[in-house]
Amino acid sequence: MIKSDPDVEVYALGQHIRMSAHKARRVIDQIRGRPYEETLMILELMPYRACYPIFKLVYSAAANARHNMGFNETALIISQAEVNEGTIMKKLKPRARGRSYAIKKPTCHITIVLKDISKEKNYFIWLRKYGWVYKDKYTDVRERYLYMMDLYRNRMTWANREMIWPYRDSEVLWDKK
DSSP states (O other), rough: OOOOTTEEEEEEEEEEEEHHHHHHHHHHHTTOBBHHHHHHHHHHOOOOOOOOHHHHHHHHHHHIIIIOOOOOGGGGGEEEEEEEEEEEEEEEEEEEGOOOEEEEEEEEEEEEEEEEHHHHHHHHHHHHHSSSTTTBOOSSSSHHHHHHHHHTTTTOOOOHHHHOOSOOOHHHHHHHO
């Protein structure tokens, strides 16, 4: 199950795509973690049949990002890509002497998640500015954020809050000292 952050991520889901999940995974593994524009070039040049439906999904996810969220396409990367097996279509092929052979046609479900890294970079710069990230390392940022939100929700007194967060609200928002 793919969980996405609604502020910086958008996704596109393709269901019942008529190909084996194994063959689609071969292509998905090549594009995971790459920028959007580079992914489109790779998918156009790869010789596999799975490239076209994946190309359409990536393009659709980028259109969702541009139209629904207002993201810039140059700042998008493929953060998550997933292929799951779908239902199997079964047919009977008539053969000689009244026999029939079962023919199985597999399907798959493909999910593409795009992340806007420009928003991610701005968030990281803000965290570094106020001392939540040290030496460009990710150090329990989410836990500190949740702790601060808990403090604000519980309406801590100024005396207790200043011990934990040395800046006044006006300094944090407008850089006034």
